[in-house]
Amino acid sequence: MSHTWKSYEKTSLGQVHVYHGAPATGEQRQEPPVLMLHHSPNSAQVYHALLPELAKDRRVLAPDTPGFGMSDKPDEAPSVEDFAGWMIELLDALELDRANVIGYHTGAMTAVEMALIAPERVGKLMIIGIPVFNQEERDAYFANPWPAQMQPDDREYVCDEWKKSLAWRGPGQTLEMVKGTLIAKLQSGDQAWWGPRAAFLYPMAERLAKVKHEILAVNAKDDLWDISSRAQPLLQREIVQAPDYGFGMLEVAEQFVASMARDFFD
Numbered sequence: 001m002s003h004t005w006k007s008y009e010k011t012s013l014g015q016v017h018v019y020h021g022a023p024a025t026g027e028q029r030q031e032p033p034v035l036m037l038h039h040s041p042n043s044a045q046v047y048h049a050l051l052p053e054l055a056k057d058r059r060v061l062a063p064d065t066p067g068f069g070m071s072d073k074p075d076e077a078p079s080v081e082d083f084a085g086w087m088i089e090l091l092d093a094l095e096l097d098r099a100n101v102i103g104y105h106t107g108a109m110t111a112v113e114m115a116l117i118a119p120e121r122v123g124k125l126m127i128i129g130i131p132v133f134n135q136e137e138r139d140a141y142f143a144n145p146w147p148a149q150m151q152p153d154d155r156e157y158v159c160d161e162w163k164k165s166l167a168w169r170g171p172g173q174t175l176e177m178v179k180g181t182l183i184a185k186l187q188s189g190d191q192a193w194w195g196p197r198a199a200f201l202y203p204m205a206e207r208l209a210k211v212k213h214e215i216l217a218v219n220a221k222d223d224l225w226d227i228s229s230r231a232q233p234l235l236q237r238e239i240v241q242a243p244d245y246g247f248g249m250l251e252v253a254e255q256f257v258a259s260m261a262r263d264f265f266d
Contacts (some may be wrong), residue, residue: 002055009063011089014072014090018090019044019062021055030266032123033059035087035099039106040195041131041147043069043184046104049254054261061088065110068188068195071188076193080202084113091121098123100265104250105129105224106199113202115213125211126248126261128229130228130239131206137227141200149190161185170222170246176252209234216264218257222246 008015023029034054036047045060054060064071066086074082087110091099100123102113108127115122124247147191150157163180165182185192207230217239221235225243234237240260245253 001054004052004055009064009090010095011086011093013066013074013086013089016066016072016090017044017052017064017070019096021051021060022068023055023057023059024075030058030069032098032100033061033096034055034265035091035101035262036060036062037087037101037103038062038068039107040065040068040199041107041185041188042181042194043187045180045184046121048180049251050257053165053254053258054164055199057262061090061094063087063097065106065195067191069184073188073191074194075183077191077197079131079262080113081160082115083110083198087114088118088121097121100126102126102128102261105131109199109202109204109207112204112207112211115211116207119212122213124214124216124265126216126264128257129220129222129224130204130208130217130231131199131202131224132227132230133200133207134230136201141196145193146196147185147192149193158182158186161226168223168247170220170248170252171244172252173246176208177247181247203266205230205234214264216240218242218260220245220247220249222249 002021004021007018038044038046043064047062051060051062066072098121101111111125150223162182165178169178217235220242
């Protein structure tokens, strides 16, 4: 069994909203705790199923990346380096010396950068989806950034974003889960595109190659299915392929993901 709670923690940016989980009183706690980082544009709500499952035997925390969810927003477009710095500050605020990290898509980039800027604060890395973009993909994104900003006369904006969310619906993902994705995207307002912007600017291959920590990479069949394979030459172990899952993997396969995490972290 586990119990969960929420908190706001102070960083140099402002307040960061955090979901917490830990074993029920008296049960064994594995150390170090696990920090779970979401993709963007989304929020830590994607960990609503995995967090209590993994928290049955260890402390777990899942923050809303600044600018997303219920965390404060930056004044200007942040970088992955900024996100990583704020997550180290979050560990400080929670008086945690060290954490294993799970990073999903953009969160995988943030996990990698954390390991490089503060290696002593990071244990092992589990990265799900590895955004190793090439120049053609970067150019395509900046030619047509997404999510698009809402225009005053656009009465179809929410409907269009719902259709886009449905188009990426993964196996087993319920409409309620897709709705959570849409709400998280809309919650970030016109700054929602700042997360993808940071991801497409980050030199993932270059930075990943410098990480000395143990890394478990997992590849689900979503929009990074082919892209993630580019990371294999940079990793010491084979990428775990999960072709039966896509977007929503963290929600529909929480026991599968938690089992991999336990085997790896312990």
